Amino acid sequence: MPSRPLILGISGASGMIYAVRALKHLLSTDYTIDLVASRASQQVWQQEHGTPMPTNIDQQQDWWRKQADVAAAGKLRCHAWGDVGASIASGSYRARGMIVMPCSMSTVGKLAAGLSSDLLERAADVQVKEGRPLVVVPRETPFSLIHLRNLSALAEAGVRIVPAIPAWYHQPQTIDDLVDFVVARALDQLAIDCVPLRRWKEK
Template sequence: MTTPNHPLIVGVSGASGLIYAVRILKYLLAADRAIELVASKSSYMVWQSEQNVKMPVDCDRQELFWREQAGVETGGKLRCHPWQDVGANIASGSFRTRGMIVIPCSMSTVAKLAHGLSSDLLERAADVQLKEGRKLVIVPRETPLSLIHLRNLTILAEAGVRVVPAIPAWYHQPQTIEDLVDFVVARTLDQFGIDCVPLRRWKED
């Protein structure tokens, strides 16, 4: 049985939109949450492409990197794992977690999860959540979606995965890109009953 005190796994795949990962870390760390983070191999290339920065490979330096990107130097607990370390704690069902979020989630990752393939730690950790009956939330960021994409997403939904597409709303009157991103982040964390994102909700004063 898991409790709110158990860590939440955050997986960062190689889909475009790493700002989603940065913002969710910002709010979780500021809320003093424990996070186990694993970034896929391709996410390193996306950082280079989107921000022209290199994400450190060393885990200690990577933790500082993510904290710097999120603007939260202290607070919470963040432990980073190498993408190839399939022997890490989060690769085992006996390591208790609150569940896992893959944000952003590439269609390649969706396909592998839908068909039980685990070629790296991110995929293995997600597969563990499924086999243990824990909550797995994915935030796919792709457009347009092919029939193959839709079928793979359906397989995951039928297996109990919560699919929260990176589609913002406008009823909260966003003023910045971060406001649009935060809507998706808030709806993602809602799946775990975590309310730590300042969001003006529908018909809420």
């Protein structure tokens, strides 16, 4: 298990299942996770799942563990989206990197412009300025020219772009199989291999 924590940002894009599956695999493998969900993610969660996401940060840890179906493994710290004074907002906090999954085009645009209006964006900006790995998983279609230019700006700054595009060569049987492919490829960018996945040409 790595000593440094991984930051998981959940922005207001459709595809909350990607965050849940990532959290499940990471905690089950005893990773330490700092989680921050944006304000907009609360509305998207309600729309996709029909249930509210707790706004009280003290309730979120148990709630996220319940969503991921991981009771005790790993270590999870939840941060309020507006707490720009949290540990993960500082470059002196030695995280191994950050993944934003799913990542909205609003978040992509703000990161590309170097703007930080909440803790998620600030933490992501810190990874870029500190030269640490930042992975974004955009979940949008089609991409406009503005979206593409913003994504290109992030890529030029060293950010890894992993669109939520599943494959079929691993012969997925369930929605979770399709989701896990994207989660695995995103975590690959951080040299994390904790998702059981039949890779290309593996028997």
